[in-house]
Amino acid sequence: MEDTFQSAYQEEMRQLEIAQQEIDRQLTHLRNTPVYTGHDFTEQVLEETREARRQRLARAEDAPYFGRLDFQTNQKSEATPLYIGKVGVNHGDLDVEQENPLVIDWRAPIASLFYSFTGGLEPASYEAPEGTIEGLVYLKRNLVIRKKILQRVVDTYTRDSDQPAVSDEFLLYRLGENKDNRLRDIVSTIQAEQDLIIRAAKNTALMIQGVAGSGKTTVALHRLAFLLYQYQEQIRAERMIIFAPNQMFLNYISDVLPELGVGNIQQNTFADWAMNLLDLDAKLLPATDMWGIWFETLEQRPALNDDVSGRYKGSTRFKQWIDKSMELLEVNCVPDMDFSPWDGKVLPLQTIRNWFFEEYKHYALAKRKERVLARINRWIEMELKPITNTVKLKEFKQKSSTRIKAYAKKWPEFDAFTLYKNLFQPDKRGAILQQDRFESIPADVVKHTRITLKNNEIRHEDLAGLLYIHVKLHDMASESRFDHIVIDEAQDFSPFQVAVLDLFVRNHSFTILGDLSQGIHAYQGIHDWNEMQSLFEAQDTAYFALTRSYRSTMEIIEFANGILERGVHTDLLAVPVFRSGQQVQVLEKTSVEQLQVIQDAIQQFEQSEYNTTALLTRTLEEARTLYQTLLDQGLNVNLIDGSQNEYQGGISVLPVYLSKGLEFDAVLLMDADAYHYREGAMDAKLLYVGCTRALHELWILYHGELTPFIQQPA
Numbered sequence: 217m218e219d220t221f222q223s224a225y226q227e228e229m230r231q232l233e234i235a236q237q238e239i240d241r242q243l244t245h246l247r248n249t250p251v252y253t254g255h256d257f258t259e260q261v262l263e264e265t266r267e268a269r270r271q272r273l274a275r276a277e278d279a280p281y282f283g284r285l286d287f288q289t290n291q292k293s294e295a296t297p298l299y300i301g302k303v304g305v306n307h308g309d310l311d312v313e314q315e316n317p318l319v320i321d322w323r324a325p326i327a328s329l330f331y332s333f334t335g336g337l338e339p340a341s342y343e344a345p346e347g348t349i350e351g352l353v354y355l356k357r358n359l360v361i362r363k364k365i366l367q368r369v370v371d372t373y374t375r376d377s378d379q380p381a382v383s384d385e386f387l388l389y390r391l392g393e394n395k396d397n398r399l400r401d402i403v404s405t406i407q408a409e410q411d412l413i414i415r416a417a418k419n420t421a422l423m424i425q426g427v428a429g430s431g432k433t434t435v436a437l438h439r440l441a442f443l444l445y446q447y448q449e450q451i452r453a454e455r456m457i458i459f460a461p462n463q464m465f466l467n468y469i470s471d472v473l474p475e476l477g478v479g480n481i482q483q484n485t486f487a488d489w490a491m492n493l494l495d496l497d498a499k500l501l502p503a504t505d506m507w508g509i510w511f512e513t514l515e516q517r518p519a520l521n522d523d524v525s526g527r528y529k530g531s532t533r534f535k536q537w538i539d540k541s542m543e544l545l546e547v548n549c550v551p552d553m554d555f556s557p558w559d560g561k562v563l564p565l566q567t568i569r570n571w572f573f574e575e576y577k578h579y580a581l582a583k584r585k586e587r588v589l590a591r592i593n594r595w596i597e598m599e600l601k602p603i604t605n606t607v608k609l610k611e612f613k614q615k616s617s618t619r620i621k622a623y624a625k626k627w628p629e630f631d632a633f634t635l636y637k638n639l640f641q642p643d644k645r646g647a648i649l650q651q652d653r654f655e656s657i658p659a660d661v662v663k664h665t666r667i668t669l670k671n672n673e674i675r676h677e678d679l680a681g682l683l684y685i686h687v688k689l690h691d692m693a694s695e696s697r698f699d700h701i702v703i704d705e706a707q708d709f710s711p712f713q714v715a716v717l718d719l720f721v722r723n724h725s726f727t728i729l730g731d732l733s734q735g736i737h738a739y740q741g742i743h744d745w746n747e748m749q750s751l752f753e754a755q756d757t758a759y760f761a762l763t764r765s766y767r768s769t770m771e772i773i774e775f776a777n778g779i780l781e782r783g784v785h786t787d788l789l790a791v792p793v794f795r796s797g798q799q800v801q802v803l804e805k806t807s808v809e810q811l812q813v814i815q816d817a818i819q820q821f822e823q824s825e826y827n828t829t830a831l832l833t834r835t836l837e838e839a840r841t842l843y844q845t846l847l848d849q850g851l852n853v854n855l856i857d858g859s860q861n862e863y864q865g866g867i868s869v870l871p872v873y874l875s876k877g878l879e880f881d882a883v884l885l886m887d888a889d890a891y892h893y894r895e896g897a898m899d900a901k902l903l904y905v906g907c908t909r910a911l912h913e914l915w916i917l918y919h920g921e922l923t924p925f926i927q928q929p930a
């Protein structure tokens with residue numbers, strides 16, 4: 217066994233040397249080629265290609281590949297070793313597709329075998345542009361190369377061995393590593409079920425329910441890199457966008473795409489993106505406004521049902537209601553009168569209606585109004601032309617100018633904010649719905665929305681409706697469609713938000729990822745994936761479930777599953793990868809003792825060389841207090857209160873609801889008592905989110921009665 221390993225290692229050392237020499241040679245050649253800066257178009261294109269190769273080779277220099285697959289197609293008499301890396305490298309200086317390149321790009325069709333093959337003697341196959349290619353796999357090997365040095369060779373499958381495939385061994389090695397303050401790429405260990413999602417066809421609204429730590433965010437980013445490779449003729453990075461919950465999260469994931477050699481993809485929160493398009497004179501209330509109601513109050517939280525404002529305003533019910541209102545607006549918007557520029561001259565209502573409802577019907581409402589008014593102006597000019605009497609001409613000009621202004625005022629104002637406001641006050645002039653229809657909006661929603669809108673303030677939950685009206689008025693979506701949209705943490709998105717985004721993307725090309733068990737913003741998000749799936753025709757959408765969790769140890773996953781079983785009653789439980797660690801510690805301590813425990817834990821984590829630790833409190837106020845106490849003790853800690861744009865790593869103190877999406881080597885969850893985490897799925901989900909942030913260690917601290925979602929330690 218040892219001999220086999222030695223010879224494999226020697227063989228890979230030799231291959232690495234060959235690969236590195238070739239990469240060095242090509243790079244030196246390219247670097248010595250003078251950069252073309254002239255105006256000749258052909259030369260400019262050639263220079264661009266050279267520059268792209270320069271950059272690709274530079275990325276391959278330190279670690280040209282991470283895997284090897286020996287594959288024999290049915291047409292060949294022997295297996296060919298295929299080396300798979302983050303970027304493809306050809307033999308020689310030509311930039312054309314080669315049958316057996318030196319290194320194959322991980323996104324190439326043949327590389328999918330490396331991910332989908334999980335062992336067995338049966339033939340394996342992959343889909344190539346020319347059809348299905350079948351053959352036999354002889355070897356699957358993982359290689360760790362760092363800074364040009366071969367560090368590890370792990371065979372996860374050899375055909376002539378009677379050992380089963382051990383693909384988890386290399387994965388476990390990778391998962392056991394400590395993380396820093398950024399998410400990383402996983403090209404060397406993408407799992408078969410993740411690969412299916414990454415390589416799924418482009419023109420589908422893909423919905424992925426994935427348990428905590430199943431790699432949803434990571435997979436979405438790899439999918440973008442794949443789409444750019446696979447559909448390079450059809451899509452551009454600048455026309456793709458990732459929506460994530462906040463700027464800090466965007467910062468946390470910001471290294472992955474550059475690691476995958478992808479730049480220029482837009483990344484934003486829905487709120488910032490929508491506000492930018494709407495360009496309103498109103499103020500967006502910060503998200504903390506809602507958190508105050510749902511997270512900071514431990515007692516007397518509002519009941520959560522479909523009539524709470526976030527759920528209602530995010531529903532297709534509300535969208536349909538707006539549709540109806542807009543239809544009525546359209547039908548009734550032409551002033552019910554002829555237009556007379558001066559006494560004795562009349563443009564009949566029927567002509568104006570004909571322009572609006574027939575000739576310009578393909579334009580959006582605001583444009584139609586604009587066109588009709590411009591046409592009336594042109595009509596006035598035509599009617600003025602034959603008038604030769606200068607006194608009369610002057611008089612008519614003045615009259616018509618005043619009258620057209622007055623007439624234009626009789627049209628509704630096609631401004632999204634004004635119309636949105638009117639939706640909530642049918643008794644006002646300019647209302648677009650009659651009272652009887654209006655009564656279907658929950659009374660509480662009307663009451664609270666009126667108050668905020670009156671103060672020129674809007675909430676996040678208003679953005680979908682506002683944007684929808686804006687699009688209907690101005691049709692700006694068709695001019696600036698995305699090629700692909702990723703929505704991360706999609707369980708916190710509403711169906712209405714997705715319906716609006718669907719107007720902004722070609723061919724329903726979405727990757728929508730989330731976890732219902734982490735739906736802590738259930739007051740605005742979905743409760744079931746059907747709510748989103750039903751927005752699309754069956755052939756335009758696909759659903760995947762990721763159940764394996766890669767982040768945490770088995771002990772942590774099993775502990776977190778227990779919380780879900782007790783508090784959420786779901787079948788969406790995580791299946792751990794077989795990575796064992798410390799038992800979860802559940803410790804009853806008084807507040808004075810807790811401080812000592814925290815200090816001990818931090819010391820212990822430092823010895824384990826953990827880079828990131830989180831202290832999770834139930835509320836923001838408690839996080840602030842704990843942060844101050846720890847600062848006073850001389851500890852070097854960061855507070856995360858929702859206002860940060862960057863995740864620093866180190867020791868962070870934060871309320872549990874702000875930890876979503878992040879991960880830490882160790883987590884200390886504070887105040888896990890029956891007061892802080894009481895009855896109700898929302899508290900259980902909060903606890904679940906908190907516990908599943910931990911990679912290696914989880915400590916639970918409480919005082920008094922333990923929360924019912926956690927089993928009393930024996």
Ligand SMILES: Nc1ncnc2c1ncn2[C@@H]1O[C@H](COP(=O)(O)OP(=O)(O)OP(=O)(O)O)[C@@H](O)[C@H]1O
Pocket residue numbers: 387390391395400401402405406407410426427428429430431432433434435731734766767876877878879908
């Ligand atoms: N195939 C894999 N190989 C190695 N690591 C992986 C793999 N898949 C996921 N991971 C790791 O698991 C962790 C969780 O990944 P990620 O944050 O993408 O999951 P998630 O499903 O978005 O999590 P959550 O919903 O809990 O925020 C990350 O550290 C990621 O690198």
